[in-house]
Amino acid sequence: MTDRSSLADLQARTRWEPGETEPRIAEQWLESGLFHPEPEGSAEENYSIAVPPPNVTGNLHMGHALNGAIQDVLIRLARMRGRRAKWIFGTDHAGIATQRQVEKQLEREGTSREQLGRDAFVERVWRWRERYGGQITGQFKRLGASLDYEDERFTMDPAYARAVMKVFVDLYEQGLIYRDNYMVNWDPGLRSAISDLEVEQREGVVDTLYSIAYPLADGSGEVVVATVRPETMLADTAVAVNPDDDRYAALVGKQAILPLIGRRLPIIADPHVDPSFGTGALKITPGHDPNDFEIGRRHGLEEVSAIGEDGLMTAAAGERFAGLPVAEAQRAVVQALETEGSIRGREEYIHTVPFSQRSGQRVEPLISLQWFMAMDELGPPAINAVTSGRIRIHPPSQARRYVDWLEGIRPWCISRQLWWGHQIPVWYRESETYVGLDAPDGEGWERDPDVLDTWFSSALWPFATLGWPDDTPALRAFYPTDVLSTARDILFLWVARMVMMGLRFPGEIPFADVYVHSVIQAPDGRRMSKSLGTGIDPLDLIESYGADGVRFGLLAMSSAQDVRFSEEKIAQGQALANKLWNASRLVLLRIDRSARAEPRPRTVEDRWILSRLQRAVQDVAGRIDAFDFSHAALALYDFVYGELCDWYLELVKPRLYDDSDEQGHADVSATLLHVLSETLALAHPLIPFVTEEVWSHVPGADGLLARCSAATIDPALVDAAAEAELGRAIAAVQVLRAWRDEVGARPGLVLAARLVADGYEETADSVARLTRFDFTGGGDGVAASVSVPGGTVEVLPSGEVDLDAAARRREERRAKLLAEIERAERKLANSGFVAKAPAAVVEGEREKLARLRVEVEGL
RNA sequence: GGGCGCGUAGCUCAGUGGGAGAGCGCUCGCUUCACACGCGAGAGGUCGCUGGUUCGAAACCAACCGCGCCCACCA
Numbered sequence: 001m002t003d004r005s006s007l008a009d010l011q012a013r014t015r016w017e018p019g020e021t022e023p024r025i026a027e028q029w030l031e032s033g034l035f036h037p038e039p040e041g042s043a044e045e046n047y048s049i050a051v052p053p054p055n056v057t058g059n060l061h062m063g064h065a066l067n068g069a070i071q072d073v074l075i076r077l078a079r080m081r082g083r084r085a086k087w088i089f090g091t092d093h094a095g096i097a098t099q100r101q102v103e104k105q106l107e108r109e110g111t112s113r114e115q116l117g118r119d120a121f122v123e124r125v126w127r128w129r130e131r132y133g134g135q136i137t138g139q140f141k142r143l144g145a146s147l148d149y150e151d152e153r154f155t156m157d158p159a160y161a162r163a164v165m166k167v168f169v170d171l172y173e174q175g176l177i178y179r180d181n182y183m184v185n186w187d188p189g190l191r192s193a194i195s196d197l198e199v200e201q202r203e204g205v206v207d208t209l210y211s212i213a214y215p216l217a218d219g220s221g222e223v224v225v226a227t228v229r230p231e232t233m234l235a236d237t238a239v240a241v242n243p244d245d246d247r248y249a250a251l252v253g254k255q256a257i258l259p260l261i262g263r264r265l266p267i268i269a270d271p272h273v274d275p276s277f278g279t280g281a282l283k284i285t286p287g288h289d290p291n292d293f294e295i296g297r298r299h300g301l302e303e304v305s306a307i308g309e310d311g312l313m314t315a316a317a318g319e320r321f322a323g324l325p326v327a328e329a330q331r332a333v334v335q336a337l338e339t340e341g342s343i344r345g346r347e348e349y350i351h352t353v354p355f356s357q358r359s360g361q362r363v364e365p366l367i368s369l370q371w372f373m374a375m376d377e378l379g380p381p382a383i384n385a386v387t388s389g390r391i392r393i394h395p396p397s398q399a400r401r402y403v404d405w406l407e408g409i410r411p412w413c414i415s416r417q418l419w420w421g422h423q424i425p426v427w428y429r430e431s432e433t434y435v436g437l438d439a440p441d442g443e444g445w446e447r448d449p450d451v452l453d454t455w456f457s458s459a460l461w462p463f464a465t466l467g468w469p470d471d472t473p474a475l476r477a478f479y480p481t482d483v484l485s486t487a488r489d490i491l492f493l494w495v496a497r498m499v500m501m502g503l504r505f506p507g508e509i510p511f512a513d514v515y516v517h518s519v520i521q522a523p524d525g526r527r528m529s530k531s532l533g534t535g536i537d538p539l540d541l542i543e544s545y546g547a548d549g550v551r552f553g554l555l556a557m558s559s560a561q562d563v564r565f566s567e568e569k570i571a572q573g574q575a576l577a578n579k580l581w582n583a584s585r586l587v588l589l590r591i592d593r594s595a596r597a598e599p600r601p602r603t604v605e606d607r608w609i610l611s612r613l614q615r616a617v618q619d620v621a622g623r624i625d626a627f628d629f630s631h632a633a634l635a636l637y638d639f640v641y642g643e644l645c646d647w648y649l650e651l652v653k654p655r656l657y658d659d660s661d662e663q664g665h666a667d668v669s670a671t672l673l674h675v676l677s678e679t680l681a682l683a684h685p686l687i688p689f690v691t692e693e694v695w696s697h698v699p700g701a702d703g704l705l706a707r708c709s710a711a712t713i714d715p716a717l718v719d720a721a722a723e724a725e726l727g728r729a730i731a732a733v734q735v736l737r738a739w740r741d742e743v744g745a746r747p748g749l750v751l752a753a754r755l756v757a758d759g760y761e762e763t764a765d766s767v768a769r770l771t772r773f774d775f776t777g778g779g780d781g782v783a784a785s786v787s788v789p790g791g792t793v794e795v796l797p798s799g800e801v802d803l804d805a806a807a808r809r810r811e812e813r814r815a816k817l818l819a820e821i822e823r824a825e826r827k828l829a830n831s832g833f834v835a836k837a838p839a840a841v842v843e844g845e846r847e848k849l850a851r852l853r854v855e856v857e858g859l
Numbered sequence: 860g861g862g863c864g865c866g867u868a869g870c871u872c873a874g875u876g877g878g879a880g881a882g883c884g885c886u887c888g889c890u891u892c893a894c895a896c897g898c899g900a901g902a903g904g905u906c907g908c909u910g911g912u913u914c915g916a917a918a919c920c921a922a923c924c925g926c927g928c929c930c931a932c933c934a
Contacts, residue, residue, distance in 0.1 A: 014894065057885045201914095209934080226934060274933050282934055291932045352931090365932090397863065401929070408930085450863080488929085515879095523871085525927080556882085557871080561864070562928075566871040568883040571896080575882090578896055586893035634873080634881075649893075657892080734900090747889055772891095820878080821900080834913030841877055841915095846877080 006697050010588055016581035018546025018574075024688045026141050029692075034706055036150040037084045038063050039474040047078035047085045048478035050462045050511075051147060052486050053155065055094035060139035062520045062528055062565065065538035066558060068145045069551040070517055070629055071485050075146055076685035077624055078482075080710035086478050088465050090153030091134060095421040095454040096190065096358050102128050102420075118419050118449075125420050139539060144547050144688045146706070153465040155457045156422070163464035164457045165425045165437050167505060172435045174697060176374045177414070179426075183293040184413050184643035186366045188311040188326075189359025192417035193370050195453060196410065197493050199354045200361055202246055209349035210334065211279065213342045214239060215253035217264055223248075225280035228351070229288070230337065233258065234317040236265055238284035240295060244268035245280050259342045260333065261318055265513065270295050290365050304368055309362065309417075326364070345563040371415040371424060371450065377844040378500040379406045385499055385509050394627045397558045398491060398516040405492050414453045420452070421451030434627050437553055459497035462510040475506070484511040487519055515627045519562045520547070520554070528565070541570055548687035549574030555686060556633040576637050577690040580683065583645050584694040587672045590656045593699045595669035597677045601677075602667050604762040607722035609648040609675055617682055621713065624685070636683055644679060647730060651766050673698070682711040729763035732788035736771040739786045742809050744802045750774050751798065757791025784810070785857045810859055817856045824849040 013565045029035065037046070049071050054064060066262050071087060079085040099113075102125045106112055113121040140147055153160060171177040184193040207228040215222045239256050241248035248267075265284075272295055273282045286296025296303060306317040313321045313329045321329050337343050346665055351462055354363040383406045385391045386399055391401035415424060420554045427434040427445040434440040439447070460468070462484075466475040480502070486495060500509030521527060522534035529535055541550045552573025557563050588616070601607045616639035622634035645712055655661075655668045677698060684691040695705035745751060755764055755775040768775045773793065782805040783797040795801065824845055827833055 014895070016894090228934070272933085277933055285934095289932080289934080291934075294932075349934095351933090401863080519928090521927095559872080561872095564871060566883085568871065572882055575896060578894070582894035582897085584893080589893075631873080638881085645893085646898090653892090667874075738900060741888070744888095747899080748891080823878080827915085830914060833877095834914080836914050837877070844877085 007589065010585050010697055013585075014582070014619050016546070016574075016578040016690055018548060018577065019543070021693050022144070022547050023142070025689050025692050028704065029144075029146065029706060030141065030149065030627040032704055032707075033150075034079075034704065035087070035146045036148050037086045037477075039472070039477040041084055041477055043477060043479055043481075044475050045083070047075070047083035048088060048481040048569070049075055049086075049483050049485070050465060050481050051090070052089040052484075053090045053092040054136045054462060055097050056133040056154065057094060057098050058091075058136050060136055060143070060538055062536060062538055062554075064136070064140075065143060065550060066517060066520060066554040067487065068140060068143050069125050069554050070515065070558070071483070072143075072688075073549075073552050073555070073624060073629065073632075073685040074483055074485070075854050076706065077621070077710060079146070079706070080681065080684065080708060082709070084477070087151055088462075088478070088481070089137075089140075089147035089151065090155070091136070092454065092458060093154065093156040093421065095416060095418050095451060096192075098125060099418055099420040101132075102692055113419065121290045121419055137669075142539070142547060146550065146688075150349055155454075155461075155464075159467065160457070160464050161422055161462075162437070163302060163460055163468055164422045164452065166469050167256045167460060167501065168425055168452070168456075169435055170505075171373065176377060177371060178374065179369065179371050181367055181369050182372065182411075182413075183290050183365055184368050184370055185354065186309060186368065187356040187359050187361060188364050189356060189361035190417075191309060191311075193368055193415060194356055194358060194363075195413050195455075197455075198357050198577055200357045201352045202355050203352045204350055205353040207349050207351065207353075208346050209278075210343060211345040212259065212283075212337060213344050214256040214259060214265065214283070216251070217257055223251060223256055223267065223281045224279045225283040226814050227283055228349055229330070230333045231313070231321070231326060232285045232288045232306065233283055233653075234261060234313070234321060234332065235285050235287040235304040235328075236261075236283045237263070237286055237296065237304055238265050238299065239267045240270045240282045240284050241267065241280060242273040242275040243271060244497045245273075245275040247275075247280060257299055259340055260320075260336055266301075268295075270298065276570060288365055289365055293365075293367070302724060305367055307364060307366055309368065316387075334610070355423065370413050372411040373414050373456075373669040374411055375409045375500075378504060379409045381503045382406055382496060382499040385503060391499065391509050391512060394516065395516045397560075398488065398514075402496060403420055404489055406496055412453075412702045413449075414456050415450040416453055417449075418451050421454065422457055424448040424450050424452060429602075439557075441670045444461075444853060450592050455493050455497060458494055459501040460505070462498060462502060463506045463507075468506055473558075479506060479510070480508050481511045483513045483515060485515045485517060488516050489519075491516060513627070518558050518560060520557065521562055523567075524685050525564055536565060540634070541567075545574040546577060546689065548577040548689045552576060552633055552637075552687055555629040558630050572637065573633075573687070576640060577687055579645060580588050580640055580679075580687070581690055581694065583640070583649060584676060584680075584697070586649060587676050588694075588697050591669035591672055591699075592666050595666055595673050595700075596700060597673035599674050600667040600670045600835050602664065602671075604722050604725050605648060605651040605766070606668075606671050607719045608726040609643065610671075610717045611719040611723055612643045612648075613675055614714060616643070617678065617711040617713055618715075620682055621711070633686055636686060640679065640683070644675070647726075648675070650770060656767070672827050677701075680705060684708075721747070725759060726763065728789045729757050729767050732757075732760070732767050732793075733770045736767070736773065736786060736793060739784075739806075739809065740771065743784070743805045744850060745800055748772070749800055751800065752779060752796040754779075754794045754796070755788075755791070756794055757788055759790045785858060787813070787858055792858045806829070814856060814859050817852050817859075821849060821856065824852065 008235050075085050075087045103113055168177060185193045185199050209226055209228050210230050211224050211226050213222040213224050236258050256267055258265050259373045272291060284292045284295055286293045286301050286303045288307060304316050306314055307326055308314045311326060313324045315322050356363050383403055386393060386402055393402060422592045425436060426448040427440050429445045462481050463479050466479050468475055498510045526532060526534050538550060549570050553570030556569045557566060599610050601610060619635045620632045652668055655664055680691040680695055691707045695701050750772050753773045753775060764775055779796045781797050782794045783801055784795045786793045827845055844849055
């Protein structure tokens with residue numbers, strides 16, 4: 001664009017219109033290749049972040065948008081600081097979620113995955129992914145996320161799958177992955193095992209607690225046990241009592257008869273049994289209760305499975321119940337026990353029950369042949385990485401959660417009875433087992449049908465995306481990564497596992513800092529979710545407010561706490577973008593176009609803005625480095641509104657519009673250009689679009705702002721004297737404006753007055769202009785006097801001032817001053833205060849008192 | 860059962876030992892030559908409750924009330 005058309009363009013665009021401009025800028029960034037760094041140099045000198053890979057089925061939700069904004073701020077700032085910055089991009093195959101999507105599609109077509117068969121189904125999922133997957137990519141682009149889209153990964157890519165297989169095989173050979181018949185959380189909806197982390201303990205479930213009598217085998221009586229799951233009694237293999245329970249001491253070693261089944265159950269003693277609960281006797285069902293399973297293993301009890309993986313009672317439940325669904329079996333068992341007269345009581349019982357987060361169904365604990373990963377060897381190094389400070393988790397409370405969880409970690413069930421995922425690299429032939437990267441030679445081998453938990457492959461994300469296990473340039477350039485940013489809910493599911501795998505395989509921590517951001521709740525405080533109807537689509541917000549507004553708003557909202565979504569913050573971001581756009585228009589349309597950006601302070605306000613800018617740069621950058629994004633965003637807002645626009649631009653307008661002083665205009669142009677450029681650089685990581693667009697109109701600006709240097713830190717520009725002097729002028733302006741408003745002076749009218757105050761040598765003209773006073777004329781008499789810092793302004797008589805209002809105002813001010821004086825006097829009369837408070841505080845109080853006294857005398 | 864956190868203006872939130880803040884909303888004024896998605900000026904708060912520590916508490920401590928989250932194998 002030529003300079004002239006650029007100016008005409010600026011002149012015409014009195015509003016920042018993100019909808020028209022942002023997509024164009026996003027396109028420019030993508031075409032520039034800026035987001036795709038070549039894999040050169042070392043991880044030490046480079047900067048990288050691996051994005052938490054969204055599900056391939058996913059759409060951008062509020063969490064993605066917030067986390068995207070956070071990571072993009074970090075990446076853009078690092079890039080502007082001259083680091084080779086790579087934001088690793090890709091999607092997750094998301095086993096269950098994706099499989100369900102395609103299954104639903106098949107249902108609509110009147111077929112099912114079973115009818116299709118495994119190979120055809122998996123093929124179908126791949127095609128589904130080609131067609132519908134990766135919508136979220138375009139959504140991230142719209143947000144302005146500077147991910148490396150040119151180097152996209154998928155957790156099912158052949159190379160990635162190779163890494164997954166290698167990790168499995170290695171851990172198997174090292175004895176850390178093993179197959180076992182063990183109690184697992186069975187999800188009847190999914191018909192698959194799930195891990196402990198996918199189980200949600202739901203509180204407040206109302207059940208009936210049945211007391212059931214088991215007769216003693218020797219006919220000497222009965223023992224009464226309590227249960228909320230009477231149908232599981234069909235799989236009982238013992239009755240247990242506490243070893244210290246005198247009531248039952250005589251029964252230990254005897255046998256009870258299991259009603260309905262007739263099996264003889266040993267009566268055993270185990271410390272797990274709480275004598276104070278129920279009758280103090282516990283039925284033991286090793287096949288369907290995690291506690292009982294442990295007790296059973298301790299005592300070598302038989303393990304009976306009465307409930308099958310299909311959710312139906314098995315043959316072991318006896319002829320009467322076999323084949324019934326669990327719920328029906330419960331009714332039938334209760335009915336049968338009632339007929340037998342074995343029920344001794346029933347009461348309402350409210351307790352906590354496990355549900356599957358995946359399907360929402362009640363988890364059925366059962367014994368199943370599954371693959372597990374042992375954690376005893378993997379956990380401690382991962383704990384040490386954090387406790388030693390090599391990995392820093394922010395905020396620190398999350399580090400405690402991390403360590404606590406790892407300290408109590410149990411084996412991880414990694415096999416899933418699904419079709420979509422990384423199929424376990426194990427083959428069987430009769431009694432032989434083969435584990436390897438490729439299928440074994442020879443006939444008759446059958447591969448294990450199960451796939452791995454999706455989190456198994458996600459755990460390798462920071463290095464498998466970079467080509468591990470090969471020693472690639474990308475791996476050398478970008479591993480370990482610098483920051484991992486995520487929500488709290490996957491600290492265990494993902495973050496801890498990445499640390500374990502990173503330490504075990506590439507042998508280094510996968511990232512140095514973990515930032516755990518807040519969860520944004522719906523405005524009413526509930527969880528934001530589609531099913532509750534409380535979800536808010538970030539893309540709709542981008543449509544209304546622009547991506548800059550959404551980014552700013554989400555960052556400003558975020559904190560260490562969970563926060564309620566507030567659309568006002570998004571609007572605040574939009575307002576900031578618009579403000580910056582218009583401030584830039586003022587500067588760019590009025591300056592000397594041949595000026596070069598450099599600080600050329602000529603007045604106190606120039607020194608002031610350079611000083612305030614310097615403080616803002618240090619503050620915002622420091623906040624970002626400390627992962628304090630909300631304060632960084634608000635500090636930027638305060639600088640742009642409260643300092644640059646409200647004061648500096650208003651103060652320099654006379655010089656900016658004065659064409660008679662060529663040198664003066666050139667100087668202020670240079671300084672303004674400097675201030676604008678630095679402000680754009682400072683703001684760019686947070687609100688990249690508007691800053692990039694303004695930059696394209698800055699004379700002499702070459703290329704993209706996203707490629708420029710970060711705002712300069714130069715402590716020499718801090719000028720406390722200028723800040724004090726202009727601070728005084730600002731305070732005076734505010735006092736005088738308030739006074740005018742209260743005494744009803746017409747806004748346009750210039751009032752004659754005398755400025756009788758110290759410290760306004762350089763600022764009196766500005767104060768007069770901004771308050772519409774004329775301090776130049778003489779004149780007699782005083783109609784009113786207004787206190788300003790350092791003295792008073794004496795307003796000369798005129799018919800324009802409501803003297804009664806002025807007097808009223810004076811009296812109000814006087815009363816307030818007297819109250820404050822009394823307060824200060826009381827404080828200083830307090831011997832405890834004078835003796836014990838820090839000297840500076842006492843001195844400050846004395847100065848304040850003196851100041852107040854001077855002012856009240858002036859009235 | 861254990862642990863963590865929150866309760867400040869109508870709303871959403873800052874503020875962690877020395878005169879209560881922001882954005883939005885509300886009131887009043889302003890078509891001031893960047894912006895009416897604007898500018899200027901205001902109103903509005905027993906800082907959940909009680910007690911304690913301190914010269915001084917919104918902030919620190921204790922108990923309580925209310926809300927939220929995480930972890931946990933008592934049927």
